[in-house]
Amino acid sequence: MDLLKDADIDPAPLAGKRVAILGYGNQGRAQALNLHDSGIDVVVGLRGGSGSANEAQAAGLQVDLIENAVRSADVVMMLAPDEIHAALYREIEPHLREGAALGFSHGLSVRFGLLRARPDLDVYLIAPKGPGTALRSLYTEGKGMIALWAVEQDATGHAREIALAYGRAIGCARAGLIASSFAEEAEADLFNEQAVVWGGVPELLIAGFDTLVAGGVSPEVAYLECVGELHLIAELIEARGIAGMREVISNTAELGAFLGGKRIVDASVRRRMAEVLAEVREGRFAEELSQEEASGYSRLESARAQARETKLEETYRKLSGEDQ
Numbered sequence: 001m002d003l004l005k006d007a008d009i010d011p012a013p014l015a016g017k018r019v020a021i022l023g024y025g026n027q028g029r030a031q032a033l034n035l036h037d038s039g040i041d042v043v044v045g046l047r048g049g050s051g052s053a054n055e056a057q058a059a060g061l062q063v064d065l066i067e068n069a070v071r072s073a074d075v076v077m078m079l080a081p082d083e084i085h086a087a088l089y090r091e092i093e094p095h096l097r098e099g100a101a102l103g104f105s106h107g108l109s110v111r112f113g114l115l116r117a118r119p120d121l122d123v124y125l126i127a128p129k130g131p132g133t134a135l136r137s138l139y140t141e142g143k144g145m146i147a148l149w150a151v152e153q154d155a156t157g158h159a160r161e162i163a164l165a166y167g168r169a170i171g172c173a174r175a176g177l178i179a180s181s182f183a184e185e186a187e188a189d190l191f192n193e194q195a196v197v198w199g200g201v202p203e204l205l206i207a208g209f210d211t212l213v214a215g216g217v218s219p220e221v222a223y224l225e226c227v228g229e230l231h232l233i234a235e236l237i238e239a240r241g242i243a244g245m246r247e248v249i250s251n252t253a254e255l256g257a258f259l260g261g262k263r264i265v266d267a268s269v270r271r272r273m274a275e276v277l278a279e280v281r282e283g284r285f286a287e288e289l290s291q292e293e294a295s296g297y298s299r300l301e302s303a304r305a306q307a308r309e310t311k312l313e314e315t316y317r318k319l320s321g322e323d324q
C-alpha cells in the first residue's frame, strides 16, 4: 500500500490557485477552515439566504453565491449532500472554468452516474475517513485524518498533483493518503454504513439491550452493559488492533467473546453482508437515496422520531442527566 505523507507531496500545484468550497456543513466547514489555515485562497459558495453564511464569514472566510464562487475558482469542491450533487452540478456546469478541477469527498455521485463531468475538467476524490468535526479538531491539534484519494478524469494531466496537494492542504497527508478509486471508496463506504459500523453495530446494541430488559434486567444495567462499554472497546481496537484488544481484557471476557461472537455473527450474517454489498454495487442504495430526497426525507424523519421514543433512549437520557 502506498501511504503518501506530507513529505511525499508537492504543495505547489495549489499555490496561487483559488478553491471554491460548495457547502458549509460538516465537511465544508472543516475543509474550508483547514485550507484557509494552510494559506490557500478559499471562497465558500452558498445559495442565497443560506443560514451558514454568517458563520463562515465570522470564521474569517470569504463567502459568495455559488455561481460567483465557481466562476472565480480553479478548484471546486462539492461538499453539499450527495443526493444534491446532480442538481448542483447542473447549476454550476456553465460557470466552471475550462480545465478546472472538480473535487469530491465521497465517490457516490460519480460512481453511480448521478452526474457526468464535462470532459475538460479534472475530477478527483479526497475522502477523509471520518466526520468533519474530527477533521477540523485534528488539524488544529497539528494532526491529520487519513483519507482515500483517486482521480476519475485527468483532462489537464495535473489531476493527480492537484488532488494530492488538496489532501495535504486539509491536513490529511499528516496521517496519510491512500490510493483508491471512486468505485472502491463509494462501495466500501456505503457497505460499511449499512452493514457494519453505522448500521450493524447500533442494531446489535439495541438488540442486546432489549434482550436483557426482556429477561428482567433493569434498563440502566442493560444500557451500561450493552451500550456504555462501546467506547472502551473502540479505544482499545484503535490503540492495539482486535487481537491486541483481546489480550488486555480479562480471561472471562476473552472466553465469552470467543464463544459468543461467532455464534451471533454467524454464516447467515455474512451472507446478508454479501447481499448488501451486491445491492450497493447494483446502485440500489443510490436509487433509495435519490428517492428519499425527492420525498422530502419523509422516511428519515419518521425513523428519527421513532428512535427517540424507545426505552433505550429514555434510559440514555436518564443516565446522561439530559432529563434533569
Ligand SMILES: NC(=O)c1ccc[n+]([C@@H]2O[C@H](COP(=O)([O-])OP(=O)(O)OC[C@H]3O[C@@H](n4cnc5c(N)ncnc54)[C@H](OP(=O)(O)O)[C@@H]3O)[C@@H](O)[C@H]2O)c1
Pocket: 022, 023, 024, 025, 026, 027, 028, 046, 047, 049, 050, 051, 052, 053, 078, 079, 080, 081, 082, 084, 088, 105, 106, 127, 128, 129, 130, 131, 132, 133
Ligand atoms: N459528514 C461527514 O463528515 C462526511 C465525511 C466524509 C465525507 N463526506 C462527504 O462530504 C460531502 C458533504 O457532506 P456533509 O455531511 O458535510 O454535508 P452537509 O453537512 O449535509 O452539507 C450541508 C451544506 O450543504 C449545503 N446545501 C444543502 N443543500 C443544498 C442545495 N440544494 N444547494 C446548495 N447547497 C446545498 C447547505 O447549504 P445551506 O447552508 O444553505 O443549508 C450546507 O451548507 C458528501 O459528499 C459526503 O458524503 C461527509
